[in-house]
Amino acid sequence: MARSSARPRVPTIVRTTKCLLGLTNGTSEAGGRLDLTDSAADAAFRDTVRGWLAEHLRxxxxxxxxxxxxxxxxEAFDVRLAWDRHLAAxxxxxxxxxxxxxxRAATAREQLIFHEEYALAxxxxxxxxxxxxxLGPTVIAFGTPDQQRRFLPPIVAVEHLWCQGYSEPGAGSDLAALTTRAVRDGDEWVVTGQKVWTSLAHVADWCFLLARTDPGTLGHRGISCLLVPMRQPGVLVRPIRQLTGTSEFNxxxxxxxxxxLANVLGPVGDGWRVAMGTLGLERGVSTVGQQVGFRREWAAIVELARANGRLDDPGVRDRLTDAWIGLEIMRLNAMRALTGGPDAIAPSVLKLCWAGWHRGLGELAMDVAGPAGLTASGEPYELDEFQRLFLFSRADTIYGGSDEIQRTIIAERxxxxxKEPRG
Incomplete structure (x- = not known):
């Protein structure tokens, strides 16, 4: 079932927070201030996006x-796939x-607007x-003209779905320890190995994966990025059941x-550089739309606290206020980073910021729910939105680059x- 479109209103503390940060509407970026006011062109684009969504979300x-x-x-995967293709058309x-x-060659600001309006709708x-x-931006950056002609149009049209084959049972945060190998056999690569935590592999048509193509190398050297079709003999996908009871990981x-043989992205043996380029894209403009979802979760927790009387507790009110301030700082920091030009460290800072905050929000949800949060809503294991938030957000500080890795990047770069000693 679809969720109700009625959402609790957020407080005016956002204005106070912006003032404290010196990030208020109508200011320029001079002196470290960030202008959050839409230009006339941006406002027109926002109206176009909002109007199109209102017309087509039927x-x-x-x-x-x-x-x-x-x-x-x-949830509603087939309908969502049809919706993606409707967007493409x-x-x-x-x-x-x-x-x-x-x-569409949209500016960073236009992309931010689209993701924000998409989430608000x-x-x-x-x-x-x-x-x-x-994968698409990586092909644009590292692919050959033939690869771009072959792989990009089906992504634009949502004809091919992709998954990412990086992590392995013994190579998660230490990705350079991977053991998957690819051996040349005539005009093909033969791939042998295991990947884990592969989101949506069960519905993907293709996988972009890292494999060692030079068996005599260690660490970052001798790794290549291969584009491998998933629907073939020799590929087996097994779901991993999560704490939430769902199985999007595999x-x-x-x-x-x-x-x-031509399906190597970048030079053979240079897959580490390609992979680092991809990981830098993983925390892009869509994070602003993600934060709209975070705001809704926060507002739902406020309503829960109001309904069960926990809002009368000054400590709970303080924690809810702290969470809201953290959310606004996160949003403003993301917008500053994403509209301020290339910054190799910004993705790590943004990931650390939202992952820890969101995990804390899940813990706050359980504290507000109290004893009711300890029992399932129905048989056999039906969870409410607050329980799902708490359980799934435990993974936020791990997937997409663990907190430890992000802190190491910031510390070293x-x-x-x-640098940490490498064993």
Whole structure:
């Protein structure tokens, strides 16, 4: 069932927070201030996006409002796929891609506006994230003209879905310890190994994965980024049941799977550089739309506290206020980073910021729920929105780059601290 479109209103503390930060509307970026006011062109674009969504979120698409997303990818998947293709038919996929690759060449500000309005409309969660936001831009940056002609149009049209094959049972945060290998056999690569925590592998048509193509190397050297079709003999996908009871993550076994020799992204043996480029894209403009969802979760917790009397507790009110201030700081920091030009460290800062905050919000939800949060809503294991928030957000500080890795990046690249010893 779709969630109600009625949402609690957020408090005016946002204005106070912006003033404290010196980030108020109507100011310029001079002196470290960030102008959050839409220009005339941006306002017109916002009206276009808002109007299009209002016109097209009808029928089965309207029934899927609010469905899907992390921990809930199983919800209305076929309808959401149809919705993604509907977006593609009207030119609303791959907004930031150059026009020559089928994109809209939207500015960073326009992309922010689209993701914000998309989230505010409670439109269904997208199913084509890995292709559109990760693999596609990587192909644009590192791919050959032939690869761009072959792989980009099906991403724009949402004809091919992708998954990401990086983590392994013994190579998660230490990705350079991967053991998946690819051996050349004539005009093909033969891939053998195991990947884990592979989101949406069970519905993906293709996987972009890292494999060691030079068996005599260690660490970052000798790794290549391969584009491998998923629907073939030699590929086995097994779901991993999560604490929430859902199974959007998978383990994937490659046992002699094959891909064309030309399906190496970047030079052979230079996959680490390609992978780092992809990971830098993982925390892009969509984070602003993500934060609209966070704001709704926060507002729902406030309503729960009001309904069960916990809002009368000064300590609970203080924690809710702190959470709101943290959310606004996160949003403003994200907008400053995403509109301020290239910054190699900003993705790590943003990931640390939202992951810890969101995990804390899940803990706050359980504290507000009290004893009622300890029992399932129905048989056999039906969870309410606050329980799902608490359980799934435990993974926020791990997936997409663990907190430890993000702190190491900041320590070494910004603070100039010595590198960790590599065993």
């Amino acid at each position: 029928g089965e698409f309207a029934a899927a409002r609010g469905l899907g997303g992390p921990g809930r990818e199983h 009207h030119g609303w996929t791959c907004l930031g891609w150059p026009a020559r690759f089928g994109g 409670d439109a269904p969660a997208r199913v084509s994230h890995f292709g559109e936001n990760l 383990e994937v076994f490659f046992d002699g799977a094959r891909t064309d 910004v603070l100039g601290l010595p």
